[in-house]
Amino acid sequence: MMSNKGKEAAEGSSSRPVSEPAPLSRYESQKKRDWNTFGQYLKNQRPPVSLSQCNYxxxxxxxxxxxxxxxTKVHLNGCIFFGQPEPPAPCTCPLRQAWGSLDALIGRLRAAYEENGGSPETNPFGSSTIRVYLREVRESQAKARGIPYKKKKKKKIENKDGDGSKNAMQ
Structure with missing residues (x-):
């Protein structure tokens, strides 16, 4: 005989009250924190900047x-460790946000902007200037660490036709 608890679990219901929303995923929680942080940043500008005035x-x-x-330690051009992936000693070069963190942040803020009523056409997080900036950060950080960044190539699926020729499909 199954208890009520087992029956609820089997039917997929939860013990949470109906009015309580489901907990946010890790991504959604981070997106909300990022959005609030950016909003606070705009409010702290002198003079404060409204979201409608916000641009790239x-x-x-x-x-x-x-x-x-x-x-993330980013070695400067004049640093003796510039281009070394694992420097043998500490240096005075600055710490920066890692490219991957910035890229993920911009992705979350881009989505949050549109979820909060912003138009995709005016989304400052999707600006070409921001994409160029992120690419420059990626390349400069890779160069400073001596790790060449190589763009991943799309896999090609080869398909044999009846005549034996191969057609690449993407």
């Missing part, structure tokens, strides 16, 4: 602001 330059300033909290 505010996003760039925000990314530069976040660098002060970074944990």
């Amino acid at each position: 330059s505010h996003v760039l300033e925000f990314l530069h602001y976040l660098d002060q909290f970074g944990k």
Whole structure:
């Protein structure tokens, strides 16, 4: 005989009250925190910037602001460890936000902007200037660490036709 608890689990119901929303996923929680942080950043500008006035330059300033909290050592051109993936000693080069963190952040903020009523056409997080900035950060960080960044190539699926020729499909 199955208890009520077992029956609820088997039917997929939960013991949460109906009015309580389901907990946010890790991604959704982070997106909400990022959105709130960006909103607070805009409010702290002098003069404060409303979301409708926000453009790619505010996003760039925000990314530069976040660098002060970074944990990735980015060697400068004149550093003796420039281009070394594992330097043998510490140096005075600055810590920055890692490219991957910035890329993920921009993705979350881009989605949050549109979820909060922003138009995809005016989304400052999707600006070509932001994409160029992220590419430059990626390349400079890879060069500073001596790790060449190689774009992943799309896999080609080969399909044999009846005549024995191969057609590449993507």
